[in-house]
Amino acid sequence: MATRTIVIDHGSGFLKAGLSGCNEPQMVFPSIVNYIPCRENPGPSYAQRRVSLGIDFGRPDTYSYPIQRGRVLNWEGVEHIWSFVLEKHRQENKDFPVLITESPLKDPGERKKTLEIMFELLDVPSVLLADQLEMSLYASGLLTGIVIDSGYGLTRVKPFYLGRALSSSCTMLEFAGQDLSAYLFKSLFKEDCNQHNLFQVETVAMTQMSKCYVPQNLAEVLDFPQSLPSSSEESNTYRLPDGTLVELTPMQRLAPEMFFSPQVFGLPGPGISQAFMEALEMCDASMHSLLKSHVIACGGNTLYPGFTKRLYKELTTDSFSTRLWVGTNRNFSVWLGASMLAHLSSYKSEWITREDYDEVRRL
Template sequence: MAARTIVIDHGSGYMKAGFCGWNEPHLIFPSIVNYKPCKENPGPSSAQRVLGLGIDIFHPDTFSYPIQRGRVLNWEGVEHMWSFVMETHRKGHEVSPVMFTECPLRRPADRRKTLEIMFESLCVPSLLLADQMEMSLYATGLLTGVVVDSGYGLTRVQPYYLGRPLQNGCRVLEFAGQDLSTYLKKSLFRDDSSIPQVFRLQMADSIQFKQCYVPQNLGEAMDVLQSLPAGSDLKNVYQLPDGTTMDLTPMQRLAPEMFFSPEVFDLQVPSLSQALVDSINVCEASLQPELLSHVIACGGNTMYPGFSNRMSQELARNYPSGPKAIVKLGSTRKYSVWMGASIVAHLSTYKSEWMTKVEYDER
């Protein structure tokens, strides 16, 4: 397709969008909308409310995520976000085709609704719907490997061989970054309902991205953190907006352990590493060595310090006599789905998979 193709990757936590061929998405913002009452008609109905992007500082408790766990719950909010992306990219440019990545959990009705909005409301000339996991694979330049994608709402594992998905190995866990954020908010604020929800969210996010890490051994890391004198490690201290500080507990610093030991956090779900091992084990034995040597980790949760080492350690423990597992971490792994789609948008091999507005109208 043309170089001006708009690539949109709309996840549960963040929206990423930009023209194909760029090194990273131009727009990255939280997948959040807010509803605030109109001054003229301050009522609860949708006709009397104004829909906006993000969190409104004057109405901080009216925000919501229109996509949760990979499923669209609020199509009005989703359409509003897509409209903003299209208006931003169309300024001074021709009407552009759109490449849109979709979650493997999307139902046929969701796909039909996506086509309806894109072609009828946003008037795109042509559209390609691409699988998010497949795009993550192509972002690495590989055709064979196991993609492990852990984002805000879902953790997914999908093995591929020569570009073909091995469907028996697909694993989808409704367990991801939002669970870690929920744990931090509960442990930091307990039952103090006087603290605004938006402040809890911002504080939990700040601690997640700046002070949390994945331990190589939970017990040893706990012992080290507990033995440190108060205030001796600035990573254990969080500064509040008013200048006061609070000490983080060892489990708050080590919260990403949740992905490897969910039972420690009272979560009844398989660990990320167990899902990966199960996925590889159901594949043909002859393919397993090659899959182990190409484990592709992507998504925001793979950004924590120590993640790749811990994943390699878990795989080595489960395959002691097998080939050495190699976990690949790209520098742009937070945007790997978008990056892969940006690459695919240029490929002539996908030309037949594009749908035009004329074809949509005929169908």
């Protein structure tokens, strides 16, 4: 096997890719494709249209996310993205094996299609499919603990013991970063909101990155507006890309509260803290203390100011102390764990070679 491995973590919102052994992925970009009408077919149908990466600024209404809520909806788009990644890395060595992370959903049909694309269309020598949350566990240097991951499409809680998932203990919530974005779209632009309007897309993205935070007590913040961090006018206003100043409401700035109190935003529960307790209760009671002392928070949503502090506060009880493991690169934790695992001898038997794949197909 080659000394380096191409590691691909393809999430619903972003793809992270790079060569194993590095401290961070060399490629990070939105998991977005668009279809450009060509001379043979200038119309709206999919036949004969060219797929390309990212948003076509001339036709912003043609872009889409090929993976939604951890499920692949557009395999052609996924194949195009993977092909782009492999082309960039194969300039150095065509025979690099590929480690690709997969959602804990682990749909057999998706696994079969992934192997088909990798071996038959992209001609890779060997493939390892790795559980995303298990990779986050390894990135923290742990084998036992509960992983709390909140990304673009899903929020998930999964316990592990000695590197193996505890069966039937995973809690999955179908609300995450895209729901926070959708709330801001509707809140900021109301009846004119359009998620293919690039002006609105940029406004929502910048609002999320620079103005949103998680309060430590929602009721207190709403009752006492002066307790909002830095209550100056500059802190509560946002300058739109066209220069217009808008004043953000408290609930717009507190939008990440939806991960803890989804019902406040009209979303189904439970919140992330309750989901953690539900996953913990499905484990043997004798393991509760051990698991609560190894709680790993990861995913892009955990980067919101106040998120991990609020999570620690809600998970700490009189009966159990909680130790929260928080890495500085926790938005890349899945990729980092996969990069570490790529050459572990204990996983050597789990690699699938082209010969293995061909043999199974012949059966």
